Structures are given as structure tokens and as C-alpha cells.
Amino acid sequence: MTSSLKKLKDLERSLTVSIEKDLYQSKFNEKISNLKKNVKLDGFRKGKVPNDVIEQRYGGSVHAEVLNDLIQDSYPKEIAEKKIRPANTPTISMVEDNPDKGIKYNAVFEVFPDIKPKVSSWKTFEKHKINILDEDIDHAIQDILERYGDWEKVERNSAENDQVTIDFEGTIEGEPFDGNTAKDFKLVIGSKSMIPGFEDQLINKKINSDFEIKTNFPDDYFKKDLAGKEAVFKINLKEVQENVPSKINKDLYEKLAMEVKNEKEFRDEIKKRMENESVTQEKALTKDSMYELLLKINKFSAPQCTIKEQSELMRKEALSRIGRNPEEESDNDLFPLDTFKENAEKRVKLDLLFTALLNHYDLKVNQDDLKEFIEEEAKRYKDPKQFETWVYNQPNQLDQYRMIVLENQLVEKLDNDLKSKDKVINFKDLSKY
Incomplete structure (x- = not known):
């Protein structure tokens, strides 16, 4: 068996595989022999039907089965041998379909890019710091009073x-x-x-x-x-x-699940919640700025097939948000795929770059960090221990937390390697970001 790999365009590849006629014939004869054991035809005893009669009647379907088996067996072997990372299922076409000469097929597919990430640049990302003023607290309280009014x-x-x-x-x-x-x-x-x-x-x-x-x-x-x-x-x-607007009173405290006794404690609690929100927003905005910089200094293409898959996923998410069933929705006019292409491409590139950066830094999940993260998350619930037990018994949730911990480790590494500048923004301007 021989093969050759050809670059078509960008990340598209063509793999041509040739299979010797002897291998084909061996597989074909083996299937005919197995079929012969169970075939019943008028005029012949079970298992005694001549091979040429079986081939005449079943040869076409046996040939198709053999071709499928040979392709299913040879394609992954050739891919592994050439250390190729396909991004999608290949499109197969026959080049030579003659048992007397051998079999040759062509597989066309896209590959994932080989990214060797750059993590240094004269350019900078922005470290965000959110400034909370008294008027921001006043505004937040007024919003709450109106919302519960x-x-x-x-x-x-x-x-x-x-x-x-x-x-x-x-x-x-x-x-x-x-x-x-x-x-x-x-x-x-x-x-x-x-x-x-x-x-x-x-x-x-x-x-x-x-x-x-x-x-x-x-x-x-x-x-x-x-x-x-x-x-x-x-x-x-x-x-x-x-x-x-609602009054600031015990009823409002209960609606907001606040353990406070008076207006001063209420205001302090609002400020504390705003500070917690600010910490989360600061990290998110800083991380986004960091990733934007990394995409600028790391230029690479993403597989079109993966971008299309991501666009379809984002389209389903958009349909779900407006109460439509994505599985039943067939009207592409509502949310054409092209609407999501730009954001889908960015998301795919970030995922690819994220994986490349993890490999670059050889990062693995630190179990102590994971344990600490889960314990912090558990503090948000009435029964922290029960929540922790639940998480450790939920593989999907645990994997999600592992990825968050990994990303935190990665951001820490990148913070050391990339240049940054501080950016102070007011709490009231958060909606602009």
C-alpha cells in the first residue's frame, strides 16, 4: 500500500492511496468464502454453491463491502503515519476501481493548522481596573428600587x-x-x-x-x-x-436574599456585590484584551469546516434565545449562517490558539488549584459540602471547572510574558464593553 499527500489550498489536503490487487483479491475471496457457508440457492446444497455462481450473484455487493473495508482500514493508518490532523470527515472518490489492476482512491479533507505560538511582542494588552464611585452605588440602588417597584x-x-x-x-x-x-x-x-x-x-x-x-x-x-x-x-x-420604586425595607431585603438590618448595611452589601462583579469583569476584560493581542501577533488560518460547524452552533444558540426550537427550525432567512461567520472564525481561532498555548507551556491541571476553585464556588451555595460532592460526581461540570483552572494558569503565564498597560474605567461605563 502506498500513498501521497498533496496540498490543495490553504488547509485543504488531498491524500491518494493505492492498494495492491493481491490485497484486494485476498479480502474479496475471504468474503466470498464466508458468504458461501450460508448461501442457499435452488439446485445446490447449503455451503456447496460454486464460487463463480456466488460471484455472479453477489459480486457487486461484495466488491462494495471490500472497498469500504479497505478504505476504512487504510485511511486512518495513512493519516497516523503521516502525522496529519484532519479537521473533518474526508470526501472519498475512486481513482482506480479495477480489481485486476488494484484499487486507488482519493481523500480530500481539511487539516488543523500547526500553530507555534508567539508569546512576546512590543505591543501591549490592557489590564482593566474598574472604579466604583458613590454615584455608581446610588445608581445601582435606584435601578434595584425601580426593578422591584x-x-x-x-x-x-x-x-x-x-x-x-x-x-x-x-x-x-x-x-x-x-x-x-x-x-x-x-x-x-x-x-x-x-x-x-x-x-x-x-x-x-x-x-x-x-x-x-x-x-x-x-x-x-x-x-x-x-x-x-x-x-x-x-x-x-x-x-x-x-x-x-420600591421602598428600602425588610421586604426588599428578603427579595434580594440579603441578610441586612438597615439602610446602611443594605448600601454596604450593594457596594460589596458591585466590587465582586467588578473583579469578575476586570478579569474578563483583561483576558479578552490579552487574547485580542495574541490573535494579532499569531496569524494563522482556521479550517472552513470548523468555522461552519461553529456558525451552525451559534445559529442554534440564537434561535434558542428567541424561543425557537433549533432542531425544528429550517428557515435560514431568520439567521443566515453568514451572520455568524466572523464571530465563529474568531471563536475557532481562539480555541486552536488556546490548545497551542497549553502545549507551549506544557500546562496540566493543578489538582490543588482545582480543589481550591471548587471550594470557592461552593461558598456561593447554602450547603457547600453538598455542592462539592455533586461536582465531583458530575464529569461534565468537573471538566468545565478543569478548563477554567487551566485557563487561569495560562493567563498567569501570559501575564508574565506579554507587555501590558493599565486601563481604568468607571463602573457606569461597563455596558460599553
């Missing part, structure tokens, strides 16, 4: 931050479109739940009034057939409600 009906024109109940019907060039109507739709003006320009035009409208608004779908709107187009909406404003 009540909506009360009012008899006045609508204003920003009101919750309105509307019926609407939209058209584009006089024609309806998918999702163009709703009845008794509740919307908080200023929540940015709708396309830009929609909510602003609901301000200062009378209850029970009918009116029209015009606005454009964004150019990058996920439904390509609507992107950039002007829509006209007929609106009936049925009700206006304003928010009556």
Missing part, C-alpha cells in the same frame, strides 16, 4: 421610562412582513427593546390615540430582507403606566 396606571401623556401598552402593525412599501404585528404589547420607553427610533416616537402620546411612526431597520439587522429598509407602523396607544 410597581407599575401604576396613569392618566397622562406617555413619557420616557413609562411602560406603555400598544397595538401595532408594520408595513414596508405597503406590504406586511414577518413579525409586523402585535396586540397588547407592553414596552418600556427607553429600554431599547425595539429598533432604533421606534420608542422615541412613542413619547408624549395620548392614551387611546392612533398614530403612525416611520423608522428604518438597521443596516446590519439580522433579518437580511428587512435590513436598511424603512418601515411604517400604525400604533394604537392603549395604556400608560409609571414606575413606583
Whole structure:
């Protein structure tokens, strides 16, 4: 058996494998002999049917089985021998399909890139530090009070931050479109739940009034057939409600699962939660900046097949978020795969680079670090020991935590090898990142 590997384009490869006729014939004869033992044909006793009769009747199917067996056996051996890492299942085509001359087939597939990561550069990543001001705490408390407040009906024109109940019907060039109507739709003006320009035009409208608004779908709107187009909406404003914020009291503490006794302790607890959130956000933003730098200094291609798989996964996630069943959803117009390609490629490249960096640093999961991480996670639960026991009996969850610990180890290594600069951001600006 011989083989040759050819580079087609970028990460696409073509492997041609030749199999000697003697090997083919040996496998073919073996299958015919095994078949002969059980074949029953009129005029012959079981096991006594001549080979030429069996070949005449079953030769085609036996030939197909032998070809399949030879390919299934030879392909992984040749891949292993040549130390190739295929990224997908190969497309097989026959080059020579003549038992008298031998068998030759061609396998076309993509390979994973061989990445030798660079971990030094004159460029820098940003280490984020989040600054919490008193006004940030005030704003956070006000948000909580409004979130846990009540909506009360009012008899006045609508204003920003009101919750309105509307019926609407939209058209584009006089024609309806998918999702163009709703009845008794509740919307908080200023929540940015709708396309830009929609909510602003609901301000200062009378209850029970009918009116029209015009606005454009964004150019990058996920439904390509609507992107950039002007829509006209007929609106009936049925009700206006304003928010009556909650009081800072025992009932609110219980709703927030806070063990505090007074307003000062409540404020301190809010600040503590914001500080904890800031630590998490600082790490995430710093890590993202670090990975962005690594992608800039490590240029490589990702397999198109893997990018497509990731795009399909992201599309399913998007469908699930809007309540659609990804397994039943067949309408590609809602979320075309191209919508996700750029982010999918980035995610695939980060995964490939992550693996290459783990190998570069020869990192393995530190069991003490894993144990410490799980213990810290357990502190968030009422019964920490019960949670720890559960984790150690959940292989998937344990693997997830192993990857987090590995990533923490990797980030620590990279922090030593890469240059950085500090970046201070205010808590109120977190939504921009």
C-alpha cells in the first residue's frame, strides 16, 4: 500500500492511496468464502454453491463491502503515519476501481493548522481596573428600587421610562412582513427593546390615540430582507403606566436574599456585590484584551469546516434565545449562517490558539488549584459540602471547572510574558464593553 499527500489550498489536503490487487483479491475471496457457508440457492446444497455462481450473484455487493473495508482500514493508518490532523470527515472518490489492476482512491479533507505560538511582542494588552464611585452605588440602588417597584396606571401623556401598552402593525412599501404585528404589547420607553427610533416616537402620546411612526431597520439587522429598509407602523396607544420604586425595607431585603438590618448595611452589601462583579469583569476584560493581542501577533488560518460547524452552533444558540426550537427550525432567512461567520472564525481561532498555548507551556491541571476553585464556588451555595460532592460526581461540570483552572494558569503565564498597560474605567461605563 502506498500513498501521497498533496496540498490543495490553504488547509485543504488531498491524500491518494493505492492498494495492491493481491490485497484486494485476498479480502474479496475471504468474503466470498464466508458468504458461501450460508448461501442457499435452488439446485445446490447449503455451503456447496460454486464460487463463480456466488460471484455472479453477489459480486457487486461484495466488491462494495471490500472497498469500504479497505478504505476504512487504510485511511486512518495513512493519516497516523503521516502525522496529519484532519479537521473533518474526508470526501472519498475512486481513482482506480479495477480489481485486476488494484484499487486507488482519493481523500480530500481539511487539516488543523500547526500553530507555534508567539508569546512576546512590543505591543501591549490592557489590564482593566474598574472604579466604583458613590454615584455608581446610588445608581445601582435606584435601578434595584425601580426593578422591584410597581407599575401604576396613569392618566397622562406617555413619557420616557413609562411602560406603555400598544397595538401595532408594520408595513414596508405597503406590504406586511414577518413579525409586523402585535396586540397588547407592553414596552418600556427607553429600554431599547425595539429598533432604533421606534420608542422615541412613542413619547408624549395620548392614551387611546392612533398614530403612525416611520423608522428604518438597521443596516446590519439580522433579518437580511428587512435590513436598511424603512418601515411604517400604525400604533394604537392603549395604556400608560409609571414606575413606583420600591421602598428600602425588610421586604426588599428578603427579595434580594440579603441578610441586612438597615439602610446602611443594605448600601454596604450593594457596594460589596458591585466590587465582586467588578473583579469578575476586570478579569474578563483583561483576558479578552490579552487574547485580542495574541490573535494579532499569531496569524494563522482556521479550517472552513470548523468555522461552519461553529456558525451552525451559534445559529442554534440564537434561535434558542428567541424561543425557537433549533432542531425544528429550517428557515435560514431568520439567521443566515453568514451572520455568524466572523464571530465563529474568531471563536475557532481562539480555541486552536488556546490548545497551542497549553502545549507551549506544557500546562496540566493543578489538582490543588482545582480543589481550591471548587471550594470557592461552593461558598456561593447554602450547603457547600453538598455542592462539592455533586461536582465531583458530575464529569461534565468537573471538566468545565478543569478548563477554567487551566485557563487561569495560562493567563498567569501570559501575564508574565506579554507587555501590558493599565486601563481604568468607571463602573457606569461597563455596558460599553
